[in-house]
Amino acid sequence: MLGRVNHIAIAVPDLHSAAESYRSTLGASVTEPQALPEHGVTVVFVTLANTKVELLEPLGEGSPIAAFLAKNPSGGMHHICYEVENILSARDALRAAGARVLGDGEPKIGAHGKPVLFLHPKDFQGTLIELEEV
Numbered sequence: 001m002l003g004r005v006n007h008i009a010i011a012v013p014d015l016h017s018a019a020e021s022y023r024s025t026l027g028a029s030v031t032e033p034q035a036l037p038e039h040g041v042t043v044v045f046v047t048l049a050n051t052k053v054e055l056l057e058p059l060g061e062g063s064p065i066a067a068f069l070a071k072n073p074s075g076g077m078h079h080i081c082y083e084v085e086n087i088l089s090a091r092d093a094l095r096a097a098g099a100r101v102l103g104d105g106e107p108k109i110g111a112h113g114k115p116v117l118f119l120h121p122k123d124f125q126g127t128l129i130e131l132e133e134v
């Protein structure tokens with residue numbers, strides 16, 4: 001079912017300073033901020049040789065990462081995104097295996113313009129999993 005790791009995500013309290021830290025201190029290439037109001041976050045991507053790091057901060061009221069940041073005020077590892085060939089068949093197989101698919105279970109379009117879904121962290125070793133169809 002799982003393909004490559006598409007990205008590792010870090011939730012941050014201040015996206016600008018986190019992006020600057022990756023650019024200046026770590027010498028990395030970082031994209032410009034992308035507001036995703038339908039997801040309640042603003043993101044940038046750190047481009048690496050073998051994957052990406054997504055830095056994300058809350059956007060608007062009711063951001064799904066607000067509680068996470070309240071618990072982790074300096075920020076922290078938030079989710080891992082795996083690529084899948086067919087997100088609907090992956091979803092159906094995961095549901096059949098008893099995993100909880102978050103939201104209404106219908107894929108939404110993510111930062112890369114591809115369908116994404118999220119799986120409950122309590123079902124996968126305390127780690128929030130995002131699936132992105134490629």
Ligand SMILES: CC[C@H](C(=O)O)C(=O)SCCNC(=O)CCNC(=O)[C@H](O)C(C)(C)COP(=O)(O)OP(=O)(O)OC[C@H]1O[C@@H](n2cnc3c(N)ncnc32)[C@H](O)[C@@H]1OP(=O)(O)O
Pocket residue numbers: 009036039041043054056064065067068077078079081102103109110111112116118120121122126127128130
């Ligand atoms: C799609 C656009 C973009 C992209 O890559 O293209 C993104 O990745 S956007 C990313 C932001 N969107 C999401 O994260 C959507 C899915 N997330 C959610 O629906 C919520 O964050 C949820 C349900 C995972 C957690 O929400 P919340 O923290 O408000 O709920 P609880 O406090 O009830 O948490 C339940 C339980 O899970 C623990 N938790 C929460 N977040 C995480 C996490 N990131 N990793 C691991 N564990 C997490 C939380 O501590 C609670 O545990 P407990 O032991 O019960 O206290």
Ligand SMILES: [Co+2]
Pocket residue numbers: 007009054079081130
């Ligand atoms: Co993501």
